[in-house]
Amino acid sequence: MTRGTVKLERSNGGTQLTYAREGIVSREMEYVAAKERLEAEELRREVAEGRLVIPANRNHTNLKPIGIGRKVTVKINANIGSSPISSSLEEELAKLRTSLKYGADTVMDLSTGGDLNAIRQALLRECTAPLGTVPIYQIVKEKGALDFNEEDILEALRLQAEQGVDFFTIHCGILRKHLPLLKSRIAGIVSRGGSLIAQWMTHHHKENPFYTMFDQICEIARGYDVTLSLGDGLRPGCLADATDEAQIAELRTLGELTELAWASGVQVMIEGPGHIPFDQIQKNVELEHEYCKGAPFYVLGPVVTDIAPGYDHITSAIGATMAAYAGASYLCYVTPREHLGLPDEEDVRQGIIAYKIAAHAADIAKGIPGARDRDDEISRARANFDWAKHFALSLDPERACSLRHPDLDVDKDFCTMCGRDFCSMRISRQLKEEGSS
Numbered sequence: 001m002t003r004g005t006v007k008l009e010r011s012n013g014g015t016q017l018t019y020a021r022e023g024i025v026s027r028e029m030e031y032v033a034a035k036e037r038l039e040a041e042e043l044r045r046e047v048a049e050g051r052l053v054i055p056a057n058r059n060h061t062n063l064k065p066i067g068i069g070r071k072v073t074v075k076i077n078a079n080i081g082s083s084p085i086s087s088s089l090e091e092e093l094a095k096l097r098t099s100l101k102y103g104a105d106t107v108m109d110l111s112t113g114g115d116l117n118a119i120r121q122a123l124l125r126e127c128t129a130p131l132g133t134v135p136i137y138q139i140v141k142e143k144g145a146l147d148f149n150e151e152d153i154l155e156a157l158r159l160q161a162e163q164g165v166d167f168f169t170i171h172c173g174i175l176r177k178h179l180p181l182l183k184s185r186i187a188g189i190v191s192r193g194g195s196l197i198a199q200w201m202t203h204h205h206k207e208n209p210f211y212t213m214f215d216q217i218c219e220i221a222r223g224y225d226v227t228l229s230l231g232d233g234l235r236p237g238c239l240a241d242a243t244d245e246a247q248i249a250e251l252r253t254l255g256e257l258t259e260l261a262w263a264s265g266v267q268v269m270i271e272g273p274g275h276i277p278f279d280q281i282q283k284n285v286e287l288e289h290e291y292c293k294g295a296p297f298y299v300l301g302p303v304v305t306d307i308a309p310g311y312d313h314i315t316s317a318i319g320a321t322m323a324a325y326a327g328a329s330y331l332c333y334v335t336p337r338e339h340l341g342l343p344d345e346e347d348v349r350q351g352i353i354a355y356k357i358a359a360h361a362a363d364i365a366k367g368i369p370g371a372r373d374r375d376d377e378i379s380r381a382r383a384n385f386d387w388a389k390h391f392a393l394s395l396d397p398e399r400a401c402s403l404r405h406p407d408l409d410v411d412k413d414f415c416t417m418c419g420r421d422f423c424s425m426r427i428s429r430q431l432k433e434e435g436s437s
Helices: 016-021 027-036 040-048 089-101 116-126 136-143 150-163 176-182 192-204 214-224 245-263 278-291 312-326 345-366 373-383 387-392 397-403 424-435
Strands: 005-007 024-026 075-080 106-109 131-133 167-170 227-230 268-272 297-300 330-332
Touching (some): 016 027, 024 027, 024 040, 027 040, 089 106, 089 116, 106 116, 116 131, 116 136, 116 150, 136 150, 136 192, 150 167, 176 245, 214 227, 245 268, 268 278, 278 297, 278 312, 297 312, 312 330, 312 345, 330 345
Parallel strands (some): 005 024, 075 106, 075 330, 106 131, 167 227, 268 297, 297 330
């Protein structure tokens, strides 16, 4: 078909990447372009070059597609999921609803306890955002940490792809030759998936099967248009381990695999750290862009100081803003319970709000079209003491409204911080009115 042709229905076997390379603007590309205020043809070119992904498994029928890339707004992910000792399907559904309510762009099901297939199916039925998983969790839960084999991996991937999962985190870049590089680390391997694969490789004296079977993994992903999120199994878990030889060696391997995935017609994004001193964040983003040829960068935080357990939604949001401004396209939220326990629904809410702030601040700084419109509108509402509009435009209207003094009417032209006589905005408005009279 000719360049820029609109294809309203997706044919079997095609992916967003293959369509874009053929000059086809898919239904999903049109939807994303309109939402992002981009020309559809410009967005198509970004997809074709691998700089933008649209995670959209064709079996996820209630999906509202999103784009992840440097030319569109920064996206945030919310991790939910049960553990062997905590949570239930009902609790995870509640976390999903909270995630969608407060604006998570994607959700990842990291469940390791309970009936994983049932949890995933229930989440997919309700989730209108792209849903991601880490398939190694199901493999280990069902087969054991040391007893799974290559066919078990492929079987789990096929099952989850068939269910409708939009993107997989695959820890395919951690190799046996990288493990000796960890000896000088304080925290070692902090990635759950990375540690499980390192344990399997060491026990069996074999190479990482996600690496050796990458072509077969791509074949499954291409069949359903599952986006591969190449996991950072050797990400640093403390500042002292940041940007070390092990982390960079894995990143180089992920760059090689990115090109193999693209050659197979599979969309790819790259996962990144982690815990990184503030002054090293830009360097980390630049290294990913260099080694991984501009594939979208998906960072966890990064956390910029290790001394604030209970507040890591803040320490990481600081790093996330910098990472996004430097060119990361996608931020994985961190909740207040990071390093301490399984997040509950309130932790999810706080993590999402912190990361919506981080992403939005970066969008404004980067000059994304329309990014500041809401800020200007809420500023006018605040200056006019339009409390109802002020609340409606806020990221968390319920909390903003709850902090307004309950004894004050919503039409009062001051707040209780200053009161009527000391309210600077009230005085400023009076001066403006007097000056114009």
